[in-house]
Amino acid sequence: MIWQLFLCVVVFYCLFLRWKARHQIKFSKLFKSDIKSLPILGDSHWFLKCKNDTDRWKLLEMFGREALKQGGLTISWQVHRLFLMVADPVVAEFLMxxxxxxxxxxxxxxxxxxxxxxxxxxxxxxxxxxxFVSTFSLKNLLNFTGIFSEQSMILTEQLQKVAGRGSFSLSDYIISYAMDSVCETTLGITVNAQQTPNQVLMQAFTGCCQLISDRIIKPWLHFTPLYKLTPEHKQFMVYVDIIEKFINKVIQDKRRDMADNNNIKAENKDAPFKSFLELMIEASGGSSGYNDMELREEIVLLFVAATDTTTLGASFTSVLLARHPQVQEKVHQELQEVFGDSNRPVTADDLTRLKYLDAVIRESLRLYPPGPLLLRRADEDVVLPSGQTLPKGTGIMLCVFATHRNPRYWGEDAEQFRPERFLDEQLRHPAAFLAFSYGPRNCIGYRFAMMSMKAVLATLLRRYKVLPISEEDLGKPIDLKFDVMLRAADDFQVILEPRS
Structure with missing residues (x-):
């Protein structure tokens, strides 16, 4: 009797969801997808087969390439939710x-x-x-160049331990550089992650990202009451507690320091630069502005985004340079023109002169964007440029990885690593390049990320030559995996050879 009642409830609930999604069902019939979908489960059954992060990425790439195959748009049902999959810049710009x-x-x-x-x-x-607009002004960002340079120099010293000794994971070293840089620029504190690795804070951030990724691709864990019953939620909250306690202490210390030193700093023109935390406190209204919780939310966000973007962008670029030695040689020639044989620190003026390195980084971000997907939601009916009406409640998945490989906007060599396209050609559409999102909600910290990546790569490549772990990898695409962000499946294995 109980099972019959339970079955009736499930059936009625499914019928209710279908009635609720009637407009989405009608809309979905306007699009074609050759990916096999099942009743009720939709396309989510594919994710049940995922055994690891590599399988997860192969599925997400499959959906993106299906959108390309269908002319830039397709649909995907994830249980009762419909997603419009977008790989066309025109539609992407409109939706964003x-x-x-x-x-x-x-x-x-x-x-x-x-x-x-x-x-x-x-x-x-x-x-x-x-x-944030005032906080991320160019004037404030230029003050951070010295930090990027100093931490980059420490990175090259740390890499002496592995240079010339076979393959290793370069991202393990760059993430420590990024954490040191971000802690100093964002919080105004020094954590020495590069010289004291395996810190609890870094492990907590890495663990959080992994657990979030695992939950996102498992629709049954989106139901919070169910997720709270799992051991993964318990571990997630342990990580969150570590991060929150650390950030809260920094905020309280900074408020106290600002109150104690306010008069002194006002009179001292040679006072050190202000961290993002200090700038946010001031820009939001000081003691009457953001409370500690609001500051913590934004600081944690900055911390995660800046650390991951710098680490992944610099790591992907390094691996691509290892696999394309002719491009690496051009980068080194440019570095020679700017720095000569000196080992001097990178300056803000140097960063503006490194045009080819800038193009190389952007081409790396095009082929391997750290954030390969952007998710939005239609909160009301929206008429698309095609005249079709996107129903309220529909999810929107902007496939950045696929959009960056759309041959209509990037040419027939869209799959090829060719940095010159960012020097010799104009974008065929402003939303064709989405590495830092687009529109009103684009990534406001994109200049910070580019400055950090250019500084660390300029310092690294002046001292070392980056080589692939095998000659068979020369010119080959990078195998990938996905855990909230896009990563190399082998964790960015390379070989470093010291330059004379």
Whole structure:
């Protein structure tokens, strides 16, 4: 009797969901997909077969390439939710300007970043964005060049331990550089992650990202009451607690220091630069501005985004240079023109002169964007440029990886690593390059990330030549995996050879 009642409830619930999604069902019939979908489960059955992060990425890439195959748009049902898969810049631009709400799938990270700007609802995001605009001014960013340079020099010293001794994971070293740089620029503190590796804080951040990724691709774990019953949730909250305690202490210490030193700093023109935390406190209104929770949300978000973007962008670029030695040689020639044989620190003026290195990084981000997917939600019916009406409640998956390989906008060599395209050619559409998102909710820290990546790569490549772990890898694409961000399946294995 109980099972019959339970079965009736399930059937009625499925019928209710189908009735609720009637507009999405009608809309979905306008699009074609050759990916096999099942009743009720939709395309989510594919993710049940995933055994690891590599399988997970192969599936996500499959959906992106299906969108390309279907002319830039296709659909995917994830149980009862419909997603419009987009790999066309024209539609991507329209949606990123008109659908500002992030999809609920992205908000699964809320336990870590709270209402941080990347996932916050529009009423929260909009006023915070105004504070960030002043915080991320070019004047403030230029003050951080010395930190990037100093930490890059420490990185090259640490790499002496592995240079000339076979293959190793370069990202393990770059993430420590990124954490040191981000802690100093964002929080105004020194953690010495490069010289004291395996810190609890770094392990907590890495663990959080892995668990969030695992949850996102398992629709049955999106139901929070169910997720809270799992051991993964318990471990996730342990990591969150470590991060929150660390950030809270830094915020409280900074507030106290600012109150104690306010008069002294006002009179001291030679005072050191201000960290993002200090700038945010001031820009939001000082003691009457953001409270500790709001500051923590934004600082954690900055910490995660800046650390991951710098690490992955610099790591992918290094592996690509190892696999394309002729491009690496051009980069080294440019470095010679700017620095000669000196080992002097990188300056802000140097970064503006490194045009080819800038193009190499952008081409790396095109082929291997750290954030290969952008998720939005239609909060009301939206008429697409084609005249079709996207129904309210539909999820939007902007396939950055696929859009960056759309031959209509990148040419027939879209799969090839060719940095010159960012020097000799104009973008065929402004939304063809989405490495830092696009529109009102684009990544406001893109200049920070580019400066950090250019500084660390300029320092690294002046001292070392990067080689592939096998000659068979020369010119080959990089095998990938996905855990919230896009990563190399082998964790960016390379060989370093010291330059004379």
């Amino acid at each position: 300007k008109n659908c500002l709400e992030k999809d609920d799938s992205m908000k699964l990270a809320l336990a870590l970043v709270g209402n941080g700007s990347v996932v916050a609802d529009v009423p929260i995001w909009r006023p915070r964005r105004k504070v």
